[in-house]
Amino acid sequence: MLPTIIVDDEKCEDPLSCRRCLIICPTHVLGLGTDVGAQKFRETDTSHFIVRPVRFDKCSGCMDCVDGCPQSAIQVSFGGGDAR
Amino acid sequence: MCDWCEKYGDGYERWYFNPANYARRLYKIRKEEAVASGAEANPQAAGGMAFVGRDFIEARDRGDIAEVERIKQQTEGAMWLTHFGQVLTLEEAHKITDIMYPISLISCACRRSMEGLPDEENFTCMGMGPGMYKWERWPDTYRGGVHFLTPDEAKEVLSKLNKRGLVHSIYTFGTPYLGGLCNCDYPDCAAIRTVVDLEIKILWKGHYVAKIDPELCNGCASCIHRCQFRALSFNPSRNKAYIDQFQCFGCGLCATECDQEAITMVERASLPALANVW
Numbered sequence: 001m002l003p004t005i006i007v008d009d010e011k012c013e014d015p016l017s018c019r020r021c022l023i024i025c026p027t028h029v030l031g032l033g034t035d036v037g038a039q040k041f042r043e044t045d046t047s048h049f050i051v052r053p054v055r056f057d058k059c060s061g062c063m064d065c066v067d068g069c070p071q072s073a074i075q076v077s078f079g080g081g082d083a084r
Numbered sequence: 085m086c087d088w089c090e091k092y093g094d095g096y097e098r099w100y101f102n103p104a105n106y107a108r109r110l111y112k113i114r115k116e117e118a119v120a121s122g123a124e125a126n127p128q129a130a131g132g133m134a135f136v137g138r139d140f141i142e143a144r145d146r147g148d149i150a151e152v153e154r155i156k157q158q159t160e161g162a163m164w165l166t167h168f169g170q171v172l173t174l175e176e177a178h179k180i181t182d183i184m185y186p187i188s189l190i191s192c193a194c195r196r197s198m199e200g201l202p203d204e205e206n207f208t209c210m211g212m213g214p215g216m217y218k219w220e221r222w223p224d225t226y227r228g229g230v231h232f233l234t235p236d237e238a239k240e241v242l243s244k245l246n247k248r249g250l251v252h253s254i255y256t257f258g259t260p261y262l263g264g265l266c267n268c269d270y271p272d273c274a275a276i277r278t279v280v281d282l283e284i285k286i287l288w289k290g291h292y293v294a295k296i297d298p299e300l301c302n303g304c305a306s307c308i309h310r311c312q313f314r315a316l317s318f319n320p321s322r323n324k325a326y327i328d329q330f331q332c333f334g335c336g337l338c339a340t341e342c343d344q345e346a347i348t349m350v351e352r353a354s355l356p357a358l359a360n361v362w
């Protein structure tokens with residue numbers, strides 16, 4: 001069964017320096033993207049980095065990311081059930 | 085024969101030994117790439133480098149084989165024109181450093197995405213060819229800057245990364261223009277995980293296949309952890325390593341680790357059943 005994984009970008013302010021969820025997910029589900037895409041002639045400011053469930057098909061639902069996020073920014077739910 | 089050697093080899097033993105493929109008209113693919121492959125409009129927002137979107141994963145999940153096939157073919161068709169890779173052995177990677185210039189060590193976008201690695205710990209990717217001279221246009225792609233290397237330095241870096249257990253592969257940027265010499269592992273490399281998990285051929289198998297000599301293998305198991313492609317396992321009944329040659333991508337990482345020389349890299353073309361397994 002596929003999960004719905006939602007990350008609150010407002011709460012997750014600086015994922016590049018936190019990256020806790022990336023490291024603790026046992027199946028490397030979560031990854032970083034940016035909310036602006038590639039920009040010519042300038043480096044993307046770290047405030048534009050966001051966490052997304054890149055490999056959500058490998059999520060077991062263990063909730064380690066949900067419990068481990070210091071900002072409580074991650075919600076994981078299955079089959080339309082209640083998000084935790 | 086490998087499709088790419090046939091199309092772009094021009095008499096050279098491999099298409100990636102043909103110097104012309106490092107010096108072609110520079111590519112113009114950035115925009116089209118994401119749209120054509122059916123990934124989210126902004127592939128970076130989808131998490132670094134997602135080659136397919138949620139629609140593919142959902143189709144797989146509900147067992148819709150026709151839809152899976154459709155998206156797979158559409159994605160492969162688009163990527164083979166723009167950006168795909170093929171696995172190399174260390175020897176082949178070394179040889180490439182002598183036929184093209186310049187070559188540079190850059191930070192790895194896949195591991196930045198999946199590990200959030202700081203740039204200074206993340207110099208595992210190589211950019212090459214004249215395209216590198218315009219790196220300053222894309223400072224975000226080249227976060228942390230660019231180290232231009234001499235051919236000898238490049239060989240040394242490749243050997244170190246091989247020791248660490250990273251798979252070498254070559255990538256096109258607007259096929260057949262070759263611009264990336266990547267050193268990768270599962271599952272953080274977008275190409276390896278896409279081909280291994282989703283069976284979408286963003287990464288082609290290499291020109292070699294690993295073969296075990298059961299007489300020489302002493303069962304030490306020190307090669308087992310080297311395989312990033314689920315081709316290598318340990319067989320307790322025989323007390324020997326086991327290689328699924330149909331799954332082997334020909335990276336040679338297992339062979340470089342075996343001090344009994346029990347693993348040899350055999351030409352794919354020499355094995356009738358595997359000659360067309362890419």
Ligand code: SF4
Nearest residue numbers: 012015018019021069
């Ligand atoms: S653990 Fe929470 S705050 Fe830290 S990067 Fe992940 S989502 Fe953001």
Ligand code: SF4
Nearest residue numbers: 025059060062063065
């Ligand atoms: S619930 Fe567990 S498996 Fe799923 S993303 Fe979070 S840590 Fe990873």
Ligand code: SF4
Nearest residue numbers: 192194266267268273
């Ligand atoms: S293909 Fe490999 S080296 Fe290149 S960016 Fe991805 S993981 Fe890094």
Ligand code: SF4
Nearest residue numbers: 301302304305307342
């Ligand atoms: S490293 Fe060599 S000897 Fe040891 S298990 Fe692997 S193939 Fe056999």
Ligand code: SF4
Nearest residue numbers: 311332333335336338
């Ligand atoms: S079996 Fe050996 S050569 Fe084949 S993919 Fe695995 S590590 Fe590479």
